[in-house]
Amino acid sequence: xxxxxxxxxxxxxxxxxxxxxxxxxxxxxxxxxxxxxxxxxxxxxxxxxxxxxxxxxxxxxxxxxxxxxxxxxxxxxxxxxxxxxxxxxxxxxxxxxxxxxxxxxxxxxxxxxxxxxxxxxxxxxxxxxxxxxxxxxxxxxxxxxxxxxxxxxxxxxxxxxxxxxxxxxxxxxxxxxxxxxxxxxxxxxxxxxxxxxxxxxxxxxxxxxxxxxxxxxxxxxxxxxxxxxxxxxxxxxxxxxxxxxxxxxxxxxxxxxxxxxxxxxxxxxxxxxxxxxxxxxxxxxxxxxxxxxxxxxxxxxxxxxxxxxxxxxxxxxxxxxxxxxxxxxxxxxxxxxxxxxxxxxxxxxxxxxxxxxxxxxxxxxxxxxxxxxxxxxxxxxxxxxxxx
Amino acid sequence: xxxxxxxxxxxxxxxxxxxxxxxxxxxxxxxxxxxxxxxxxxxxxxxxxxxxxxxxxxxxxxxxxxxxxxxxxxxxxxxxxxxxxxxxxxxxxxxxxxxxxxxxxxxxxxxxxxxxxxxxxxxxxxxxxxxxxxxxxxxxxxxxxxxxxxxxxxxxxxxxxxxxxxxxxxxxxxxxxxxxxxxxxxxxxxxxxxxxxxxxxxxxxxxxxxxxxxxxxxxxxxxxxxxxxxxxxxxxxxxxxxxxxxxxxxxxxxxxxxxxxxxxxxxxxxxxxxxxxxxxxxxxxxxxxxxxxxxxxxxxxxxxxxxxxxxxxxxxxxxxxxxxxxxxxxxxxxxxxxxxxxxxxxxxxxxxxxxxxxxxxxxxxxxxxxxxxxxxxxxxxxxxxxxxxxxxxxxxxxxxxx
Numbered sequence: 001x002x003x004x005x006x007x008x009x010x011x012x013x014x015x016x017x018x019x020x021x022x023x024x025x026x027x028x029x030x031x032x033x034x035x036x037x038x039x040x041x042x043x044x045x046x047x048x049x050x051x052x053x054x055x056x057x058x059x060x061x062x063x064x065x066x067x068x069x070x071x072x073x074x075x076x077x078x079x080x081x082x083x084x085x086x087x088x089x090x091x092x093x094x095x096x097x098x099x100x101x102x103x104x105x106x107x108x109x110x111x112x113x114x115x116x117x118x119x120x121x122x123x124x125x126x127x128x129x130x131x132x133x134x135x136x137x138x139x140x141x142x143x144x145x146x147x148x149x150x151x152x153x154x155x156x157x158x159x160x161x162x163x164x165x166x167x168x169x170x171x172x173x174x175x176x177x178x179x180x181x182x183x184x185x186x187x188x189x190x191x192x193x194x195x196x197x198x199x200x201x202x203x204x205x206x207x208x209x210x211x212x213x214x215x216x217x218x219x220x221x222x223x224x225x226x227x228x229x230x231x232x233x234x235x236x237x238x239x240x241x242x243x244x245x246x247x248x249x250x251x252x253x254x255x256x257x258x259x260x261x262x263x264x265x266x267x268x269x270x271x272x273x274x275x276x277x278x279x280x281x282x283x284x285x286x287x288x289x290x291x292x293x294x295x296x297x298x299x300x301x302x303x304x305x306x307x308x309x310x311x312x313x314x315x316x317x318x319x320x321x322x323x324x325x326x327x328x329x330x331x332x333x334x335x336x337x338x339x340x341x342x343x344x345x346x347x348x349x350x351x352x353x354x355x356x357x358x359x360x361x362x363x364x365x366x367x368x369x370x371x372x373x374x375x376x377x378x379x380x381x382x383x384x385x386x387x388x
Numbered sequence: 389x390x391x392x393x394x395x396x397x398x399x400x401x402x403x404x405x406x407x408x409x410x411x412x413x414x415x416x417x418x419x420x421x422x423x424x425x426x427x428x429x430x431x432x433x434x435x436x437x438x439x440x441x442x443x444x445x446x447x448x449x450x451x452x453x454x455x456x457x458x459x460x461x462x463x464x465x466x467x468x469x470x471x472x473x474x475x476x477x478x479x480x481x482x483x484x485x486x487x488x489x490x491x492x493x494x495x496x497x498x499x500x501x502x503x504x505x506x507x508x509x510x511x512x513x514x515x516x517x518x519x520x521x522x523x524x525x526x527x528x529x530x531x532x533x534x535x536x537x538x539x540x541x542x543x544x545x546x547x548x549x550x551x552x553x554x555x556x557x558x559x560x561x562x563x564x565x566x567x568x569x570x571x572x573x574x575x576x577x578x579x580x581x582x583x584x585x586x587x588x589x590x591x592x593x594x595x596x597x598x599x600x601x602x603x604x605x606x607x608x609x610x611x612x613x614x615x616x617x618x619x620x621x622x623x624x625x626x627x628x629x630x631x632x633x634x635x636x637x638x639x640x641x642x643x644x645x646x647x648x649x650x651x652x653x654x655x656x657x658x659x660x661x662x663x664x665x666x667x668x669x670x671x672x673x674x675x676x677x678x679x680x681x682x683x684x685x686x687x688x689x690x691x692x693x694x695x696x697x698x699x700x701x702x703x704x705x706x707x708x709x710x711x712x713x714x715x716x717x718x719x720x721x722x723x724x725x726x727x728x729x730x731x732x733x734x735x736x737x738x739x740x741x742x743x744x745x746x747x748x749x750x751x752x753x754x755x756x757x758x759x760x761x762x763x764x765x766x767x768x769x770x771x772x773x774x775x776x777x778x779x780x781x782x783x784x785x786x787x788x789x790x
Contacts, residue, residue, distance in 0.1 A: 006566075007562040007563060007565060007566035008562055008565055008566070009569070010565070010568075010569055011565065027555070027558050028558075028562070031558075031562045049611070049612060050611035050612050050613075051590070051593075051594040051597075051598065051600070051611040053597045053598065054597065054598045055597070060590055060593040060594050060597055061590050061611065063593060064589045064590045064593050065590075127718055128722065128746065130721065130722065131717070131718045131721035131722050132717045132718060132721060133697075133717070133718040134718075135697075136697050136702075136704070137697065137700065137701070137702035138702060138704060139638050139640060139702050141607055141609075141617060141618075141619070141636045141638050141702075142636045142637075142638055142702045142703060142704035143704070144636070145619065145634070145635075145636035145704040145705060145706040145707065146636075146704035146705060146707055146716075146718075147707075148707050148708070148709065148712050149543075149544075149545070149547075150619065150634075150636065150706050151706050151707055151708040151709065151711075152544035152545055152708075152709075153533065153541070153542075153543055153544035153545075154541060154544070155538070155541055156629055157538070158534075158535050158538060158541070158606065159606070159607060159618070159619040159620075159621070159634060160619050160634050160706040161533060161534070161535070161541065161606060161607060161619075162607050162619075162636075163529075163533055163543055163547065164529065164532035164533040164588070164591075164602070164604070164605075164610065165532070165587070165588060165590060165591060165602075165610060166590070167529075167533075167543070167547065167587055170551065170587055171547075171550065171551065171554070174551060174554035174555060174558065175554060175744060175745060177554075177558045178412060178554055178557045178558055178561065178745070179745040179747075181558060181561030181562060181564075181565065182391040182392055182416050182561060182745070182747075183391060183747065183750075184561075184565060185391055185392060185395075185561060185564060185565070186391040186747075186749070186750055188565070188568060189394070192749055194747060194748040194749035194750065195748045196745060196746065196747050196748065197745075197746040197748075198744060198745055198746070199722070199744055199746075201718060201719075202719070202722065202724055202742070202744030203744045205712055205719065205724065205741065205744075206741050206742075206743070206744050207547070207550035207551075208545050208709075208712075209404065209520075209545035209546040209547075209549065209550070210439075210545060210546075211545065211709040211712065212442070212709065212712070212713060212725070212739065212741055213438045213439060213442050214709055215709045215710060215712075215713045216438070216713070216738075216739050217438035217735070220438060226630055226710075227709065227710055227713075228630055228708040228709040228710045229709070230628075230629040230630050231544060231629070232544070233541050234521075234530065234540060234541055234542050236521055237545070241519070241521040243525070243530060243539075243540050243541075243542065245539075250525075250530075250539070250540050251525070252521050252522060252524070252525035252530060252542075254519070254521065254522075256519070257431075257517075314513075314515075314516045314517065317517050318517065319506075319516075319517040319518050319519050319521075319522045320522065321518070321521060321522035321523065321524065321525030321526050321530070322525060322526060323525045323530050323531050323540045324525065324526055324527070324528055324531060325528065325531050325601050325602075326528050326531075326532070326588060326591045326592060326594075326595050326601050326602045327595055327601045328528075329526075329527060329528045329585055329588065329592065330592055330595050330596065332526075332585075333511070333512050333513070334507055334508075334511045334512060334513035334514075334581065335581075335582070335585065337510065337511035337512055338508055338510055338511045338579070338582075340582055340585075344593075346597060349597075351593070351596045351597055352592075352596050353589075353592075353593065353596075354585060354586050354589040354592050354593075355582070355586075357555055357578070357579070357582045357583040357585075357586040358555060358556070358558075358559040358576055358577070358578040358582075358583075359508070359576070359577040359578075359579075360559070360562075360563065360566075360574055360575075360576055361574045361575040361576070361577075362566070362570065362572070362574040363563075363566045363570070363574065
């Protein structure tokens with residue numbers, strides 16, 4: 001059920017997304033949109049995605065990505081049931097489509113848009129509807145390879161690496177949500193709905209930070225030896241952020257944004273070695289200085305306790321990052337203090353759930369349990385309370 | 389006509405996360421006024437930096453010397469005209485400048501005020517300084533992206549800055565929709581750290597439900613049973629790491645597996661018990677990868693990709709930036725990379741990677757170069773505040789708009 005007084009409480013969504021945009025629908029649903037996600041009679045294929053709750057057997061992947069929605073079954077072989085599915089689109093503001101959703105091809109979008117000209121359809125696919133690769137299959141790893149995120153992730157001793165979990169499709173999901181709301185804004189201003197296409201390949205390619213800059217402007221970077229950067233472990237393209245081992249863990253260390261303050265801190269710690277040598281003040285030796293600074297930092301960091309080093313770094317306004325496991329993130333004091341966690345019921349247990357990643361002062365969102373609607377042969381529209 | 393025409397955004401953001409948010413909104417037609425100053429225009433915040441140029445296209449540039457009281461008054465007047473005020477400073481900076489939410493909302497109750505700080509307002513880490521690599525480390529992204537027993541590697545670019553920017557765009561557009569219902573704006577507190585943590589949401593649920601701590605797993609799927617699922621070395625084009633060529637191959641079901649075997653010429657090993665079922669292939673994934681590597685290592689990655697895709701096997705080259713920029717036929721066909729018509733005064737010809745959103749009725753195909761410091765002082769202050777050119781020039785001479 002929609003939350004009370006939420007940002008998107010007047011927004012109705014028919015969710016026929018697949019894994020490439022389900023995160024975008026989650027963002028809108030957690031902000032209170034009234035979202036229904038119909039499923040084929042054998043159940044949503046995404047319910048088969050692991051991991052699973054070892055008590056209830058439910059998919060935790062699905063619990064996370066399909067939160068805050070109402071679900072019901074559509075008999076894909078029944079014309080009456082499909083009629084009802086199409087009738088939903090006459091009452092909806094937004095429809096998300098993914099071609100790996102078993103019901104996506106069962107809706108008659110032309111008819112729906114003709115009867116509901118305000119409908120915004122967001123179609124998220126690997127490559128969009130045009131271009132030589134439009135029919136290519138691209139699950140996450142392949143999307144990551146072609147889109148460029150694998151090309152800069154990994155180390156010289158590893159293959160190019162996929163980002164963990166669903167990070168690539170969470171980018172296309174976030175773009176899809178943005179597109180939907182922009183389309184909705186246009187509807188509110190003009191009354192005109194439309195179809196919007198979001199290709200995953202371009203979403204990934206547009207979110208690679210330095211990659212295109214390096215290609216087009218590498219001549220301006222003194223450490224550039226080619227128009228592309230190799231995969232280089234945790235070392236950032238600036239060479240000034242890298243993970244270093246501490247006495248008892250790992251720390252992402254950087255002397256930025258204030259190199260002088262970093263040097264002063266090393267002096268305070270008695271760990272500055274030769275960094276005060278006047279030769280480093282000469283402009284021609286600055287690159288050598290940065291290299292030496294990172295070496296000195298590495299030696300010093302290796303002698304420090306992670307927690308203590310992180311605390312001291314932040315006291316010195318140095319943006320070090322303590323490398324945390326999922327278990328450590330789960331116990332993070334900042335998330336606790338900001339009451340970030342929501343709660344979800346799974347089987348017979350209440351479990352903490354990641355909360356909404358933005359806090360609204362007046363219309364806050366929250367992650368709520370999805371609800372199953374039993375239609376029992378009666379009208380879906382009637383059951384969910386939608387009217388055109 | 390673009391979908392966000394008419395929305396005014398006063399943009400105090402810098403570096404990547406905030407500018408990426410406002411770039412996306414500007415691409416879709418919002419009137420984004422990027423505030424900068426002579427004092428702050430350094431490093432990646434300098435308009436002649438390529439980094440700045442990429443994230444600040446399609447915006448107008450206003451220079452305001454925020455140490456000057458008159459400039460602060462102008463900033464306040466601009467905030468009164470804005471639909472959205474956004475910053476990604478640490479908490480409190482805009483309050484000190486007199487354009488914090490409490491001050492602005494007294495005179496503009498429609499304003500949507502977005503603070504994209506690293507850690508959010510409140511809590512013991514509220515004042516912590518962060519960049520994307522900091523967030524990656526703290527949120528578990530650095531730990532989980534890597535290979536077993538290989539130490540933390542993490543994402544090879546500032547992923548979370550892009551995600552924080554997109555999440556801020558979603559938040560802003562949600563708040564604009566809410567404003568239609570409530571009649572008033574509101575404050576949005578977006579902690580970039582919380583965006584990062586949301587990215588490992590599934591693993592957190594696995595931890596809470598099952599007590600399992602996600603571990604780096606290379607290119608294998610962390611939770612699903614798919615094999616093969618990896619990047620395989622193909623024929624290199626030279627000896628440098630940049631000359632390596634890799635091909636990602638994934639088989640999610642029996643059809644894809646059989647098609648892969650067919651393209652490989654149905655070698656005997658494909659029919660062995662070790663690879664007969666998906667369960668068996670997952671159990672023997674290392675040996676399976678070794679067989680596939682033997683097949684790919686002397687072959688051309690692109691040729692294999694087309695051969696596999698033609699038979700329905702998901703496969704894709706690992707594309708470095710050069711491929712994306714020069715030879716990716718899909719990006720070429722979609723005109724993904726464009727060059728700005730007007731040269732940048734400091735950088736010459738600059739490029740735009742297009743917004744990856746195709747609107748049927750409100751296409752977003754306008755790309756204008758990023759602007760130099762204060763280049764749009766006259767047009768912004770005329771459009772938003774009705775100031776004359778003479779007033780603006782006088783303010784520039786007096787150091788207010790610099």
